[in-house]
Amino acid sequence: MTQNKIDKSPQTIQTMFNIIADKYDLINNIMSLGAHKYIKYKSIKNLDIKPNAKVIDLCCGTGDLCNIVKKLHPDSNVTGIDFSDNMLEIARQKNVNNKILYFQGDVTNLPYEDNSFDTVTMAFGLRNIANPEKAVEEVYRILKPQGKFLHIDFGEKNCLSRIYNIFTKITSKILTENNSAYEYLIQSKNIFPSPEDLIKDFERKGFIREKRQDYLFGVISSQIMTK
16 A cells, blocks of 8 residues: 655644644535535445444544444444544534444554454545554454445546645635645545555455445545455
8 A cells, every 4th residue: 555755644644633623524515515425325325234233433533424324223333433632522512412432543553352343434534544554454353254344535536536636725725724734635635546456455454345336437436345
């Protein structure tokens, strides 16, 4: 999972997401024209989560995936982990009645035993981790046999993706005083491996490809892998 060098030190990432947390959802809604909500919903539906499943969302941010899982599967046991305390505080406020557990933690060193979860999800988080290989190894470790891993992030670097970059720059300058964080977003997505390369990386860690689904002409891609 080779990537060019940009600063992804834990302190840098934690500080950046703490700063942008209060406007994170607003800017996501504007930049994607609300499409990110449908993509997340559809991706969770594709998982076919079983009754009473134990589900954990890594790099959970403001809790979108956790909330979708709990709404679609009220009997599931849902946990969210993120590095940013400010993002987690917003997640707790959004999901106050949904009995979702949120913890601050490092996804490259998870405090769970092997084979603990039926499903692991991660959306727009892996490219922000300094050691993504270790994060994927942790996903595999905590998954039960035949458990599923859903990964969502930016996909193909096509014309629409380049238009998105320009729109992101304009939007972040208007709506936030810290548009450097969104400059980082553009850089990180531009150097992130393609969906097919990601799938190969996941397979090298022991996963079996189940499904790939692309959205917005390939700008966003989700992959479902089985342990």
